[in-house]
Structure formats: C-alpha cells, structure tokens
Amino acid sequence: MILLIKSETANLGAWINILKKLELKFVLSDQKNWDVGSISGIIFPGIGNFNKVAENIKRFNLDKKILFLVKKNIPYLGICVGMQILFKESEESEKSNYHKPLKGLNLIKGKVLKISEKNIVCPHNGWNNIQIKKNLLFQDIKDNSDFYFNHSYYCNCENKKIITSTLKDNQNIVSSINQKNIFAVQFHPEKSMGVGIKLIENFVKKIC
Amino acid sequence: MLKKRIIPVLLISNDLLVKTKKFNSDRVIGNIIQSIKVFNKRESDELTIIDLDASRGRGKIEIHFLKEIISECTLPLSIGGGINSRDEVKELLNIGFDKVIINKGFLENPKLINHTVKIFGSQSITIGIDIIKDRGKFKIFNKRNNNEDIDLIEWIKFVQDQNVGEILLTSVDNEGMMNGYNYDLLDYIYKYINKPIIINGGCGKIKDFEKILVKKKVMGACASSIFFYTQITPHSVKQKIRKKVNLRV
Known part of the structure; x- marks a missing residue:
C-alpha cells in the first residue's frame, strides 16, 4: 500500500486520480488507523x-513517521517540494519573511537554493528536457x-x-536524485503525460 | 531548453463551456468535460479554466463539479475567476490544480499576494491583469470597490516585488475578436517585466502564436476562439511554428 502524504498545500487530487487509474492501493496520511x-x-x-510544508508535517x-519508514528501507518518492523537504535548509524559508525558518527532514546533505x-x-x-543517467526510476524513458x-x-x-538527472541546459539544476531507497524529482511526473505516468509506474511497480 | 507554451483557455458559465467577445455576449459552445478530454490529447502544454460567473461576482463553480471535470486530465492546470482567499487557493490546489490565477482578489487586497506566496510558493500564484485602452491610454480593466484607478505600470512593478509567480495579461479589447494579440500593449509594458509573462486575447491565426511567442519574456500564449471556431488545434500550431519557436513537440 502506498502512503500518500497530505501536506495541505499539494495538488493531491491529481495523484489520487493517477493512483486509481493504475489500480493501486493507497492511503492518505491523514486517514485514521x-x-x-x-x-x-x-x-x-x-x-x-518549504517553510509551510515543514511546519505542516x-x-x-x-516527519517522524516518514523518517521511521525511510529508515526501515521503504521506498520514498518526493516531488518538487517533496524533494526539497529531504534537505535540512532552504533559502525559501529565509526569503519568505518567516519569523523562524524551519528545517526539513535532513535525509540528504546539501541545501535548497533560489534559482x-x-x-x-x-x-x-513549463516543459523542459533533462539529461538522464541510468536509473530504475527512468527505465524505458x-x-x-x-x-x-x-x-x-x-x-x-x-x-x-546521487544525481540521476539534470536540466540539459544547466547541469546545476538537479532534476532528480536517488540515495538508497530515497527517490526524488524536481519536476511533476503527475503532470508530464506519458513519460510522467511511466516514471510513476516504475516507482510503484518496480521499486516498491 | 524551457519550452514556450500553447495554452487553451476554457471559459465556464452555468457549468457550460462558453466563448465571449471582450468578456461579454456569452455564447455556449459545448460540453466542458468533453473539451477537456480533447485538449488533454492534442498536445496542449497546459489548460486554463476561467470561472466566468465568479469573476463577475455571481457565485462560484461547485468544487465537486470542478473536481469531476479535471479528473481525467493529466496536464498542468490553472484556474482563475473570483479567487480571493487562501482557503480557496488551498482547496483548488488540493483537488488537482497546479496554479491559481488571481486578479481582482489581489487588486482588492494586495497583501493577499504575499500571504499566498508564503504558503503555496510563488510558482503556484499567477496574477491576472485585464487591460483596456481608454482614451488612448492602457488601463487596468477591473476597479477596486472604491473605484480608485491604479496605474498599470505601478501595479506591474508592485506585484513583481511581491514575488508573484507569473503574469497573465489579457487585452479585453482583443478578447474573442480573433484579430491578433495586442502587440502595442506588450510593447508598452515589456521593459518593466521581470517575471514570465503569458499573453491572452485576440489569437485568430497560427501566425499570431508565432508573433507573440518569439518575444523572449513571453513564455506562453493563451487562445480560445481559434480552437473552437476553426480546425486549428494546439498540435497543428506546433507543427507550423516549431522551426521558429522552441516548443514541446
């Protein structure tokens, strides 16, 4: 069963539709029991x-549940801010005039920077092309x-x-990473039509 | 390279798909669910849905209806029309939209820009600015409740300082007229723009897409009538202009 994290600001509906279409069992993190x-x-x-998501989890x-599961070797797929939250700090917290910049999960070393x-x-x-290294998540893409x-x-x-892809234009802009059971992408596979659905299928059917 | 976007716009009134001229004289043109299914296949890069009734202050589309119409859609989705609170933004993103377009809501309450950006991130918050030409001058079409005029250039500078994501610029005079985008308007504001800009209103031929998308700061071209009143599709546009404009094909 897939655990779908409800961080209160995400486009959850898009994920629910895709997981249903792929006939996968899932549970929302705010469901009981x-x-x-x-x-x-x-x-x-x-x-x-970043700061709001850190606050909400x-x-x-x-945060504790995710850390527990990741340490138990359960595969994790983070999307966009779900990738960034794996890091300890983000410039977004510092630049958003929050009184107290909050920390992320600190599972990956580095920092989230403003473009x-x-x-x-x-x-x-918008749509951009990426340079991909061989990785299970990108199989057949x-x-x-x-x-x-x-x-x-x-x-x-x-x-x-741990970098598995970057923008073709600029290799500083990392578009995906993989560290052990942690997978994360900066783009939105749920909105990327065919290649996006393929990537989600790779994660849920080949990695999980 | 980041691709320029072809963005069909779907206007909804009374749960029906309509087409307007200068945002007036609504004409029902079909079934919204069917249209979304079609555009989902024809290489659109994004879809924009506008709740016309809400933007006219006449009640909003039921959230469960919106949820139903986008359930088949795997494209990036934006929605606009009458949005004026954080809770609404949260609800719209939650059902699957990626971006919200806020227009009058920001004019009435400029603090809302910072409040929404702080929660959802600037990339999900698009500002809509509707413009008319009045006695030879470009002006913001929507007025604040106190009828106070806001200078267009000052407003553009202000919203960019507030870190809004993208700017959706609509020339009301051209909307639905299929006489080409308002290039004078774009020239007038161009040097003040430092965020990605999307242009809407007036597209009537394939050449119009090319003419607007070759401009560096213009990241997307919205169009509606052309896709409903002619045989042209986002796919055929791309085939014709792909050599001149960097597109996802």
Whole structure:
C-alpha cells in the first residue's frame, strides 16, 4: 500500500486520480488507523512553500513517521517540494519573511537554493528536457525527454553521485536524485503525460 | 531548453463551456468535460479554466463539479475567476490544480499576494491583469470597490516585488475578436517585466502564436476562439511554428 502524504498545500487530487487509474492501493496520511506495517512505498507530492510544508508535517507528526519508514528501507518518492523537504535548509524559508525558518527532514546533505542561473527563467515553469543517467526510476524513458517543472528553488546536493538527472541546459539544476531507497524529482511526473505516468509506474511497480 | 507554451483557455458559465467577445455576449459552445478530454490529447502544454460567473461576482463553480471535470486530465492546470482567499487557493490546489490565477482578489487586497506566496510558493500564484485602452491610454480593466484607478505600470512593478509567480495579461479589447494579440500593449509594458509573462486575447491565426511567442519574456500564449471556431488545434500550431519557436513537440 502506498502512503500518500497530505501536506495541505499539494495538488493531491491529481495523484489520487493517477493512483486509481493504475489500480493501486493507497492511503492518505491523514486517514485514521493506517498500519505502518502495510506501507510499501511513500509518495510526497509537491506544491508549497518549504517553510509551510515543514511546519505542516511537524504539526501532523508526519516527519517522524516518514523518517521511521525511510529508515526501515521503504521506498520514498518526493516531488518538487517533496524533494526539497529531504534537505535540512532552504533559502525559501529565509526569503519568505518567516519569523523562524524551519528545517526539513535532513535525509540528504546539501541545501535548497533560489534559482539565480542566468539562462534559467524563474519561476522555472513549463516543459523542459533533462539529461538522464541510468536509473530504475527512468527505465524505458528516453534521455532528453520533456517533463513539466514548476519551481523557484532547486536542490544543491553535496554528494553529486546521487544525481540521476539534470536540466540539459544547466547541469546545476538537479532534476532528480536517488540515495538508497530515497527517490526524488524536481519536476511533476503527475503532470508530464506519458513519460510522467511511466516514471510513476516504475516507482510503484518496480521499486516498491 | 524551457519550452514556450500553447495554452487553451476554457471559459465556464452555468457549468457550460462558453466563448465571449471582450468578456461579454456569452455564447455556449459545448460540453466542458468533453473539451477537456480533447485538449488533454492534442498536445496542449497546459489548460486554463476561467470561472466566468465568479469573476463577475455571481457565485462560484461547485468544487465537486470542478473536481469531476479535471479528473481525467493529466496536464498542468490553472484556474482563475473570483479567487480571493487562501482557503480557496488551498482547496483548488488540493483537488488537482497546479496554479491559481488571481486578479481582482489581489487588486482588492494586495497583501493577499504575499500571504499566498508564503504558503503555496510563488510558482503556484499567477496574477491576472485585464487591460483596456481608454482614451488612448492602457488601463487596468477591473476597479477596486472604491473605484480608485491604479496605474498599470505601478501595479506591474508592485506585484513583481511581491514575488508573484507569473503574469497573465489579457487585452479585453482583443478578447474573442480573433484579430491578433495586442502587440502595442506588450510593447508598452515589456521593459518593466521581470517575471514570465503569458499573453491572452485576440489569437485568430497560427501566425499570431508565432508573433507573440518569439518575444523572449513571453513564455506562453493563451487562445480560445481559434480552437473552437476553426480546425486549428494546439498540435497543428506546433507543427507550423516549431522551426521558429522552441516548443514541446
């Protein structure tokens, strides 16, 4: 069973539709009485300000549940801010005039930075092509495929070996990572038509 | 490279798909669910839905109806029309929209820009600005409740400082007229723009898409009539202009 994280700011409906279409069993994180032992994978959908999402997962005690499951080797797929929240700090918290910048899950080393690359429009919103390294998540997906992005911040990983794809235009903008059972993508597979559905299928059917 | 976007616009009134001229004289053109299914297949890059009744202050589309009409859609989705609170934004994103377009809601309550950006991130918050030409001057079409005029350029500068995501610019004079986008308007504001901009209103031929999308800061072209009143589809537009404009094909 897939655990779908409800962070209060995500486009959850899009995920529910896709998981139903793929005939997958899932449970929403705010549903009562789900059994931790029955979870075979976690999906953390995107959309949201880093600080607000960090606040919400703490408020609902989800941070501890996610850390527990990830440490038990349950596959995790983070999307957009669901990728960024894997890091400890984000410039988005610092730049949003919050009194207290909150921390993320600190599972991946590095920091989330504001896009200030000269050749990248910010917010980076729309379809862009990526350079893909061989990875289970991208099985049967062609190199240079277009995915749908919508973000103003990006993950600057300390360990470059975990990077599985970047923008073709600018290799500083990391579009996906994989560290052990943790998978994360900056783009929105749920909105990327065929290639996006393929990626979600790879995660739920081959990795989970 | 980031692709320029072809964005069909769907106007809804009384749960029906309509087409307007200068946002007036609604004409019912079909079934909304059917249209979304069609556009989902024809290589649109994004869909924009406008709740026309709500933007005219006459009640909003029921959330369960919206949820139903987008349930088959795997494309990026924006919605606009009468949105004026954080709770509404939350609800719309939650059912599956990726971006919300706020127009009068921001004019009435400029603080809402920062409040929504702080929760949802600027990438999900698009500002809609409708513009008319009045006695030779470009003006904001919507007025605040106190009828106070706001200078267009000042407003554009202000909303960009507030870190809004994208700007959706509609020339009301061109809307539904199929006489081409308002290039004078774009020239007038162009140098003040430092966020991605989407242009709406007036598209009537394939050449119009090309003419507007070759401009560097214009990241998307919205169109409606052309897709309903002619045989042209987002797919055929792309085939024709792909050599001149960087598109997802």
